[in-house]
Amino acid sequence: MRAAATGLAFVVVATVSCARTKPPEAVGTASASDEPPVSQIVTSFVVLACPDARKMNAQRAETALRQILSPCDKVPGGRAHFAATLMPGGRIALASAPGDPSDGVVPLCVLQHTLTHPVALERPCTFDVRLEARQIRRAAATAEATSAN
Numbered sequence: 450m451r452a453a454a455t456g457l458a459f460v461v462v463a464t465v466s467c468a469r470t471k472p473p474e475a476v477g478t479a480s481a482s483d484e485p486p487v488s489q490i491v492t493s494f495v496v497l498a499c500p501d502a503r504k505m506n507a508q509r510a511e512t513a514l515r516q517i518l519s520p521c522d523k524v525p526g527g528r529a530h531f532a533a534t535l536m537p538g539g540r541i542a543l544a545s546a547p548g549d550p551s552d553g554v555v556p557l558c559v560l561q562h563t564l565t566h567p568v569a570l571e572r573p574c575t576f577d578v579r580l581e582a583r584q585i586r587r588a589a590a591t592a593e594a595t596s597a598n
Contacts, residue, residue, distance in 0.1 A: 486584040492518055497532065497547060499574035506568055510535060513566035514576060517541060521558035521580060529580040531555045537570045546577060556580065 494514050496502060514533060531553045534542040541564040545553030568574075 484586070486586060488523070489583045489585055490518075490521060490524060491581045491583055493577075493579045494533075495577040497575045497577050500572045501570050501574060505570060505574060509568045510566070510574065510576075513541065513568060514578065517559050517562040517564065518578075518580065520561040521556055523558070524556055524580050524582040526554070527582045529554045529556045529578075531559075531578055532575055533578050534573050534575040535566050535568055535570060536573050539565045539567065541566055542573075 492515070494511065499505065513535065517533065530546045532544045532546050534544070536542055541562075543555050543559065543564070545555075
């Protein structure tokens with residue numbers, strides 16, 4: 450009889466300890482709509498012309514392009530579009546994007562880089578480069594960063 454009473458007491462204690470009186474959001478945390486948005490710079494590189502594409506080290510080319518964009522934490526006007534040419538000998542040339550020259554914009558942050566690269570090339574390789582600033586909610590940014598890992 451004594452063993453049955455102890456088991457009953459355990460069940461009652463477990464039930465009481467698991468009960469909640471308020472949901473977690475009611476504790477006083479700020480809602481997601483009260484938090485300021487997070488800025489995110491989205492970049493893309495597309496090969497326009499590269500006769501040495503099959504021989505080129507694509508990883509080094511991508512790293513070189515990412516490095517010239519690394520100082521860019523803001524994009525004036527919200528977007529930029531230009532051409533970056535990796536030249537034989539290690540120099541990077543910047544120009545307006547193909548098509549309408551008035552459409553191309555090279556942000557000043559790109560000019561903070563030395564504009565050199567380590568990619569071995571025999572002929573120039575030109576890339577179409579686009580940057581776009583986006584505003585996202587902090588909760589979405591946290592989820593995106595977590596999923597990227």
